[in-house]
Amino acid sequence: MSATDSFGNFLRTRRQRKAGDDPSFSLRKLANRIGIEPSYLSKIERGHQPPPGEDTIRKIADELGEDRDAMLALAGKVSSDLLEIIRQRPAVVAELLRAIRRAPARRITEMSREVRDGEW
Amino acid sequence: MSATDSFGNFLRTRRQRKAGDDPSFSLRKLANRIGIEPSYLSKIERGHQPPPGEDTIRKIADELGEDRDAMLALAGKVSSDLLEIIRQRPAVVAELLRAIRRAPARRITEMSREVRDGEW
């Protein structure tokens, strides 16, 4: 399943679920709040257009109450602030990312906690 | 200094240094080995063109014996294999990256080692 399709499907089902008990989540109204053309949003939901740009995805995620990074990933993208973190120290950070590729998620979360708590 | 300029400057000085004792590092010959037009390489070196695409940067880095991730970073890019690692598990990996933003490089390298050694 292409990024175009999975992003669209996810978006459509999440929006429709919300539209069930909140009429402000009609395709048109949501598009207006986000600041894009309704027809464009329609095409994205059905996979007739690839996912939109980063800023637009961010707004969509916020409106739906979904995780920004997860939606960006669905769209085949990575948040630009993460890119910036990598670009600041390419060698060390690249090494770390390649190291954790197959590590269990639990272990990765644990590492985040340790770093934040300053355990070293 | 823009990405265009710093990438160009770095490339030019590294290439010229090598050209000093190895004539196969003339702009033209290097361009031919890489598979791009000499005039294009010339413009990139002088910052008249933005850095080339990922594949081309990779080839340049390999020719110069420089770190790929570092050169990509100079160009304002991030290696697509790292993007893929993030997209696989956006939430956990994003959390980790944001956590290490201000951590000392030594600590990050240490973490890579620990994960590879399977210390958990």
Added chain:
DNA sequence: TGGGGTGTGTAGTAAAAGCTACACACTGAA
């Protein structure tokens, strides 16, 4: 005094990304 080698200037090009604008057809309530 050419003929290979050097770098550079000008002028394009193809494809992708990220959209807009507007008309159309349907539905459900007033």
Added chain:
DNA sequence: TTCAGTGTGTAGCTTTTACTACACACCCCA
């Protein structure tokens, strides 16, 4: 029975990305 609201189809657009093609001017040295 109209009209506000729903989603959708068609046809564009601008900007960015990542280059190519080719001619020009200089230098050196055989």
